[in-house]
Amino acid sequence: MGMDATAPEDVKTPRTERGRKTMRKLLDAAAREFGDHGFHEASISSITRRAGVALGTFYTYFDSKDAIFRALVADMSEAVKVAAREAIEPDMDALTIERAALEAFLRFAAHNKEVYRIIDEAEFVDPLSYRTHYETIAERIAGRLASGGEEGAMRAGLGEVEAWALMGMNVFLGLRYAIWADEADPGPDEVARLANRLLQQGIGPARD
């Protein structure tokens, strides 16, 4: 996780290791607080209590509840990216990368269920963060599809439409199989296998 260079302007980047740890505690506490109560009911004092830091310490890092919410959305975008990236091995072809990235995302979402509520609430609390979150992911997927076409592991000419289609698949499979998971459901590996089969060959009649 961890803030990256795109941190919003109303967030102060800590200069020391101790500062980074305190900011991490505040972001993790904010994820629980916003996840449990939503933006409007959440309070800065509850966040600092959950983080085990003094109320005044909050303002060393963030200007407002809006600021930490915005930072948290950026932080969660980064966490989703890292979870997918860590699942990718150097020798995977482009289609296998999509399968591994989806399986990793499903596992990440199952262990970080508040991520859906917080990103989804950004549509209302901070529309620009919401849109940036999805546009950034779509661009990353479009880049992978372009590489896949170049290396011959995918057909050539895939672009933005296919990237948004793929992102939508992944988001809704996460909603159903990570957030609204049921005991009888297939596991992340099986969901990713079936979704990847759709990507590999579509859902048209068998052609062999």
Place this chain on the structure above:
Amino acid sequence: MGMDATAPEDVKTPRTERGRKTMRKLLDAAAREFGDHGFHEASISSITRRAGVALGTFYTYFDSKDAIFRALVADMSEAVKVAAREAIEPDMDALTIERAALEAFLRFAAHNKEVYRIIDEAEFVDPLSYRTHYETIAERIAGRLASGGEEGAMRAGLGEVEAWALMGMNVFLGLRYAIWADEADPGPDEVARLANRLLQQGIGPARD
């Protein structure tokens, strides 16, 4: 559109044609009010003003702001279903049906942009309506996939995973190309064509 037999209990079904028209006016006004201001800022008096009916008339049909919001989500679910269904011709095969349904949905969303904001806000205002909306659509898609497998226009064995994948594709293509549309974007027919090609043959390398 129009309320169907699944109207929530706190909504009174009108018995006369005039009553049905008044209820329709209230629902259309509520769509604009919730779409413009969101649930929390919206007021019953603004809804009746937009609808051109007396404040007291509201309570002939709905118990509360929550009740009309819930009725509106059900009404929009129904409208999405009808828009897709009207695009389907009797002689279409199962894959062509998916293409026509997506194109119709993209056109519907472009002309009813508030539908995204209202359905998405239901996640926070009325979580059960939100979940029911998507579960109902997924079941309908799963039914179409099963028919497609039976008639040989799709491969056999498609199920819930593919239904949620397809729904996610459609929702995110609508978000990108209907709600966040840009002048330079491909039109609904081209977006539906590319998405349908993904469904027909996947994104794997050409196999011919």
